[in-house]
Structure formats: C-alpha cells, structure tokens
Amino acid sequence: MKKLKVAILGSGNIGTDLLVKALRSPYLECTFFIGRNLLSPGMTKASGLGVRISSLGIEAIEKEPESCDLVFDATSAMDHKRHWQILDKLGKTVIDMTPSKIGRMCIPAINLEECLVDRHVNMVTCGGQASIPLAYLIGKTQGPVEYIEVVSSIASRSSGPATRLNIDEYVETTEEGLRFFSGCERAKTILIQNPAVPCVDMQTTVFVRIKSPDLEALAVEAERMVGKIKTYVPGYRLVAPPLVENGRLMIMIKVQGLGDYLPKYAGNLDIINCAAIAMAEGYARRFAEVSA
Amino acid sequence: MPSKVLISDPTLRDGNHAVKHQLTEKQIARYAAAAEAAGVPIVEVGHGNGLGASSLQVGESAVDDLTMLKAARRELLNSKLGIHVMPGFATINKDIKRAIEIGVDVFRIGAHCTEADITQRHIGFVRDKGKEVFGVLMMSHMVTKEILAEEASKMESYGAEGVVIMDSAGAYLPRDVGGRIAELVKRLQVPVGFHGHNNLGMAVANSLAAVEAGATIVDGTARGFGAGAGNTPLEVLVAVLEKMGYSTGINLYKMLDAADLAEKELMPSVPSIKSVSIVSGLAGVFSGFAKHVERISGEYGVDSRDLFFELGRRKVVAGQEDLILEAAMDLASQKKKAPAETS
Incomplete structure (x- = not known):
C-alpha cells in the first residue's frame, strides 16, 4: 500500500511526538516538519531523524502544495483558524490538534469511520480523548445522565507553554465534547497540573450523576471500551472498576505514554497524538481504497 | 504614623470548606453586613475552591456563585467584594465576565505555587477591565523561597497588583514564613501578602512573622472559620496587630x-485543631481535603492519619480530591494483604 504523505505544522511537544509516531506508522510518510525556529529542540530532532524541515510556517505548504496530502496542525487554536482557510483551498485533509473547535470533533473509539468523510477533524483535547469514550458509553447504556464531570491531573512538565496559556480553551472544548458525545446538557471539566517529581502519570476521573446506575453492566461495557481504546493508546487503563461513592458514579483511568518524545508520564500528550495517528491511518486506508 | 496592613477576610469563602460548601444566601448576607460594619477592607465570598469550583470533585455548593456574590454585594458599601479564582476550575468566559458584571471589586487569581503561568490571561483580563487583581500562590510550603519568588514575579509581570x-x-513555622516573605518583598515591586491555616497552632504567629518580614496584606477569618483546623482568627489578628502598632482600619x-x-x-x-489536622499539617496536605478524608477513611476502614501521610507522600495538590479515594483503596488493599504475608 502506498503511504500517505503527511506534514506536521508546529514543532512543539505535540508536533515532535507526532513526528516520532508518524515515522513508525506503516501507513504514513512524514514529508515535511514545519515550525518557526530552525534551532528549536523539535526541529533539531526532526532533522536528526532525516525529515525535511522548514521554518516558514504555513507558507511552506502554500509554496509546495504537492509536498503532502494531510496536515497535522499542532500550532494554536488562534493560528489554526487561519491555517484551515489556506489548507481548505489547497484541498488538504487536516487533523487539528488545537482546541479551536472548528473541525468535526473526532474520538476514534467512537466515530473514526464517520469522520473519514470529512476533510477537517478536530482531536478535541487530551482530557477529552481520555474521558469522552466513557461519557459516551454511560450516556448510551445507563439512561439519561443528569450531569457529567471530568477531572484530569497531569504532570506540569508534560504541558508546554501554549497548552498552559490556553487552559480556558482546554476546559471549554472538553466540555463541548462531553456534551456532544454523551447527550448530557450539563458538563464540567477541571484540569489540575501537578509539579511532583518524579512526574505523575495522567489520571482522569469521570463523575456522573445518574438515577440508578447498573454497575455490573457498566463494568463489562467499560472493559470493552478500554480494550478498543488500547488498540491505539496502549497505555490506557482503568484504575478500578466503576464505583459509586457519596452519590457519585465514578470511573478512574490512568494513561501512560509510549515515551516517544516526552517521557512515559506524559500520557496526556500521548493519547491525543495516538488518536490523531489512528485517524491519519484511517484516512490513509480510505485514500488507498479510493485510488485502488 | 503606624504602618498599614490590608486585611482580606475570606470567612465566606474558606469557611465554606468547613461546612462542605453549604453556606446559605442568608448567612452570607448576615456576615457580610457585620464585616461591613466593622470596616473590613475586603470580604471574600464563594465556594471554598473559588469561582466555578462547585463540582462532584471538590463538593457542590448549596448556593450558586452568582447568588452568593449578589447576596454579599447588596450588603457591602465601603468594604470591597473579593473572590478567589483558580484557572482550571473557572474560565474567563464562563465565570470571570459574570463576576465583573455583578460588581466584584477584587479578583484573587490563584494557582499551585509552581504554576503561575496558567494565571497569565486571567490576571491580564481582569486588569484590562480596570478591576483590582492579586496573584495567589497556593500550597507555598512545597517549594523554596527562590522558586516562590520566581513564580510571584511572573504574576507581577502579568499585571498582579499584589x-x-x-x-x-497549615504546614509553616514562623521562620519559614519570614524567610519566604522577605524574599518576595525583596524581589517584587508590588505588595506581598500571607494567608495562614492553623493546623500546627501557628496561624497568628505566622501572620505576625509575615508582617514583620514586610507583608502588607494578611488574610484572616472570623473565629478562624476555614478549611481543616481553620484560618488565622481575624479578631485575634486585628487585636494583635493593633497591639504591635500596625493599623488595619478595622473597628x-x-x-x-x-x-x-x-x-x-x-x-x-x-x-479547632483536631488530631487529624495536626497530621495533615505535618504531611503538608491541602486543608480542604479534611472533610473528604474524614468521610472516605470511614467508608474504606483506613486510619485517616495514614491516609493523610499517604497523600503527603503522593504530593497531591489542591483539586486532586479524586486521588483521596484511590489512595484509600490502595491502603485498604494493603491492609487486607498484610496478615496473609505474615502468616
């Protein structure tokens, strides 16, 4: 099968980790790694791996539109709005890693296949990738949900400056994803950064207020969903079976990363990137079918 | 002329931790009126963890943010209305804009002591709107004075006016406080403040050490009403500061x-300083965890003191209340295993 040509826009933690993952994929070929500063750690890493680099930002793709079929945008929510206008005209398929909320929200465990008809998908947030499959499951199998809440703690060192500056966008985008996929109108998201050394793994708790939860059935369904997520995020696991404490239905999960660019504790970075790679591979298979 | 100390009173915010965030509109109005009459400069109101924090994670408040703030707003004329805001819980669009509309005067934007950069946009936004804004570094005992000064400088650079x-x-001894405050006073142009808890019986002494090291903002609550062993009792603080020759403007x-x-x-x-509060202070665990630890240790049959020390080992920060449950489950399963191992 012919590999899909992908470009990565943004040379921070997300972009550089995506690069390592893309290079490993049997379906993807990273043809361009684009940032702003040739001396940044991400650029150095990319050129060390023999990948073509550019410091021209989006202009690099405007100048050579044939260099790629798919673009991962790992810049910022604000920049993404401008980038999409350009990439749309060029007919590119775009996977948006920022919390811009403009493309179709994509959670591979739920809607990978449906998303393949769109050329523009948004990977929501790391907390969204971790929690929304469980929220969706609860909404689908446990009857009407009154309220849903997701709390994630991440290691401080795992979030770069753009992520930290955009904490409000993180919260609001995750909440929108929760509402959309669970069908519950009231959703809340909390993000905690923990500076402890050694660094803590990403941990997410989904709290649900619901009339009469069926814990046994949910435990089975949750295991099945975790299995599905594990196919693209190997370090995703339940901390304990779903439980009820103080009137709250709770599901706790931990995510360990693959340790590609950032260490294993950065499960938050890993999960959104693994989800994006799963999506890109989906497009690669689809393109191969169409051209076959 | 005596030096001035600005008193900020979070009775109606930190006190909410002590009653699982169940303060009512009427209670808020009654105390706000009394604080106004006493000339308390800043009256802080809200959920214990601040704006937008009512949640299953840290506890749902009896009254929503806006109702609480409006109830206090009606009673305050000379006293300013203040709130605590933690990015990650509250956002500018959902929460801060509405608080400005209601007429909040003082915004205290807080973060864990190493995470000042998450407050940049919130501090900047409030400052642009012409409201008074302070930066707050929580759990400040967890880092050195140098790191603390570095983080405080970031907040100053974002526009914090203190x-x-x-x-x-409630983990500090007076010398810890004096050293840190002196460092901040040396490094910052803006006023420096201290907010105490009384787990080790040091709240008033620590506040005094802060003032003597150059702090000009001090928090205290009526009867120490606040999380864990409570805060610095404001009526004692005012009396002691007057006796030391500082002026607070409070009657x-x-x-x-x-x-x-x-x-x-x-x-x-x-x-009061309960036995578990002493342990919580020694373990350096967020005072707001007390009620959750009390409940969960009972449910899982573990010693609440062991649970506090375990949480201290895990270096949990404010907002990680879900980890209390996980730590309790781990302790409970260790307890089950222990007899088998010895036999």
Whole structure:
C-alpha cells in the first residue's frame, strides 16, 4: 500500500511526538516538519531523524502544495483558524490538534469511520480523548445522565507553554465534547497540573450523576471500551472498576505514554497524538481504497 | 504614623470548606453586613475552591456563585467584594465576565505555587477591565523561597497588583514564613501578602512573622472559620496587630461582634485543631481535603492519619480530591494483604 504523505505544522511537544509516531506508522510518510525556529529542540530532532524541515510556517505548504496530502496542525487554536482557510483551498485533509473547535470533533473509539468523510477533524483535547469514550458509553447504556464531570491531573512538565496559556480553551472544548458525545446538557471539566517529581502519570476521573446506575453492566461495557481504546493508546487503563461513592458514579483511568518524545508520564500528550495517528491511518486506508 | 496592613477576610469563602460548601444566601448576607460594619477592607465570598469550583470533585455548593456574590454585594458599601479564582476550575468566559458584571471589586487569581503561568490571561483580563487583581500562590510550603519568588514575579509581570502566598496545608513555622516573605518583598515591586491555616497552632504567629518580614496584606477569618483546623482568627489578628502598632482600619469592637455573629450564625462548631489536622499539617496536605478524608477513611476502614501521610507522600495538590479515594483503596488493599504475608 502506498503511504500517505503527511506534514506536521508546529514543532512543539505535540508536533515532535507526532513526528516520532508518524515515522513508525506503516501507513504514513512524514514529508515535511514545519515550525518557526530552525534551532528549536523539535526541529533539531526532526532533522536528526532525516525529515525535511522548514521554518516558514504555513507558507511552506502554500509554496509546495504537492509536498503532502494531510496536515497535522499542532500550532494554536488562534493560528489554526487561519491555517484551515489556506489548507481548505489547497484541498488538504487536516487533523487539528488545537482546541479551536472548528473541525468535526473526532474520538476514534467512537466515530473514526464517520469522520473519514470529512476533510477537517478536530482531536478535541487530551482530557477529552481520555474521558469522552466513557461519557459516551454511560450516556448510551445507563439512561439519561443528569450531569457529567471530568477531572484530569497531569504532570506540569508534560504541558508546554501554549497548552498552559490556553487552559480556558482546554476546559471549554472538553466540555463541548462531553456534551456532544454523551447527550448530557450539563458538563464540567477541571484540569489540575501537578509539579511532583518524579512526574505523575495522567489520571482522569469521570463523575456522573445518574438515577440508578447498573454497575455490573457498566463494568463489562467499560472493559470493552478500554480494550478498543488500547488498540491505539496502549497505555490506557482503568484504575478500578466503576464505583459509586457519596452519590457519585465514578470511573478512574490512568494513561501512560509510549515515551516517544516526552517521557512515559506524559500520557496526556500521548493519547491525543495516538488518536490523531489512528485517524491519519484511517484516512490513509480510505485514500488507498479510493485510488485502488 | 503606624504602618498599614490590608486585611482580606475570606470567612465566606474558606469557611465554606468547613461546612462542605453549604453556606446559605442568608448567612452570607448576615456576615457580610457585620464585616461591613466593622470596616473590613475586603470580604471574600464563594465556594471554598473559588469561582466555578462547585463540582462532584471538590463538593457542590448549596448556593450558586452568582447568588452568593449578589447576596454579599447588596450588603457591602465601603468594604470591597473579593473572590478567589483558580484557572482550571473557572474560565474567563464562563465565570470571570459574570463576576465583573455583578460588581466584584477584587479578583484573587490563584494557582499551585509552581504554576503561575496558567494565571497569565486571567490576571491580564481582569486588569484590562480596570478591576483590582492579586496573584495567589497556593500550597507555598512545597517549594523554596527562590522558586516562590520566581513564580510571584511572573504574576507581577502579568499585571498582579499584589501577590499573596498561602499556607494551604497549615504546614509553616514562623521562620519559614519570614524567610519566604522577605524574599518576595525583596524581589517584587508590588505588595506581598500571607494567608495562614492553623493546623500546627501557628496561624497568628505566622501572620505576625509575615508582617514583620514586610507583608502588607494578611488574610484572616472570623473565629478562624476555614478549611481543616481553620484560618488565622481575624479578631485575634486585628487585636494583635493593633497591639504591635500596625493599623488595619478595622473597628475592634465591631470585629468582635462580627466574630460572635459568625460563631452563632455560620458555624456548626468553631474550628479547632483536631488530631487529624495536626497530621495533615505535618504531611503538608491541602486543608480542604479534611472533610473528604474524614468521610472516605470511614467508608474504606483506613486510619485517616495514614491516609493523610499517604497523600503527603503522593504530593497531591489542591483539586486532586479524586486521588483521596484511590489512595484509600490502595491502603485498604494493603491492609487486607498484610496478615496473609505474615502468616
């Protein structure tokens, strides 16, 4: 099968980790790694791996539109709005890693296949990738949900400056994803950064207020969903079976990363990137079918 | 002329931790009126963890943010209305904009002591709107004075008009406070403040050490009404500061009246240093965890003191209340295994 040509826009933690993952994929070929500063750690890493680099930002793709079929945008929510206008005209398929909320929200465990008809998908947030499959499951199998809440703690060192500056966008985008996929109108998201050394793994708790939860059935369904997520995020696991404490239905999960660019504790970075790679591979298979 | 100390009173915010965030509109109005009468400069109101924090994670408040703020707003004329805001819980669009509309005067934007950069946009936004804004560094005992000064400088650079360090776990001794405050005073142009908790019986002494090291903002609550072992009792603080020759602008008699009213109207019991509070202070764990630890240790049959030390080992920060449950489950399963191993 012919590999899909992908470009990565943004040379921070997300972009550089995506690069390592893309290079490993049997379906993807990273043809361009684009940032702003040739001396940044991400650029150095990319050129060390023999990948073509550019410091021209989006202009690099405007100048050579044939260099790629798919673009991962790992810049910022604000920049993404401008980038999409350009990439749309060029007919590119775009996977948006920022919390811009403009493309179709994509959670591979739920809607990978449906998303393949769109050329523009948004990977929501790391907390969204971790929690929304469980929220969706609860909404689908446990009857009407009154309220849903997701709390994630991440290691401080795992979030770069753009992520930290955009904490409000993180919260609001995750909440929108929760509402959309669970069908519950009231959703809340909390993000905690923990500076402890050694660094803590990403941990997410989904709290649900619901009339009469069926814990046994949910435990089975949750295991099945975790299995599905594990196919693209190997370090995703339940901390304990779903439980009820103080009137709250709770599901706790931990995510360990693959340790590609950032260490294993950065499960938050890993999960959104693994989800994006799963999506890109989906497009690669689809393109191969169409051209076959 | 005596040096001035600006008093900020979070009775109606930190006190909410002590009653699982169940303060009512009427209680808020009653105490706000008493604080206004006493001339308390800033009256802080809200959920214990601040704006937008009512949640299953840290506890749902009886009254929503806006109702609480409006109830206090109606009673305050000369006293300013203040709130605590933690990015990650509250956002500018959902929460801060509405608080500005209601007429909040003072915004205290807080973060864990190493995470000042998450407050940049919130501090900048409030400052642009022409409101008073302070930076707050929580759990400040967890880092050195140099790191603390570095983080405080960031907040100053974002536009904070003062930076308050919190002894959120009640873990400090006076010399710890003096050293940190002196460092901040040396490094910052803006006023420096201190917010104490009384787990080790040091709240008033620590506040005094802060003032003597150059702090000009100090927090205290009526009868110490607050998380864990409670805060610095404001009526004691005012008396001690007056005796030391500092001026607070608060009328002592009326402050004593306000404290009496608070005891009667707000508190099922006056905060005291319970055995677990001592452990929580020693372990350096966020005071707001106390009620959750009490409940969960009972449910899982583990010693609440072991649970506090375990949480201290895990270096949990404010907002990680879900980890209490996980730590309790781990302790409970260790307890089950232990007898088998010895046999």
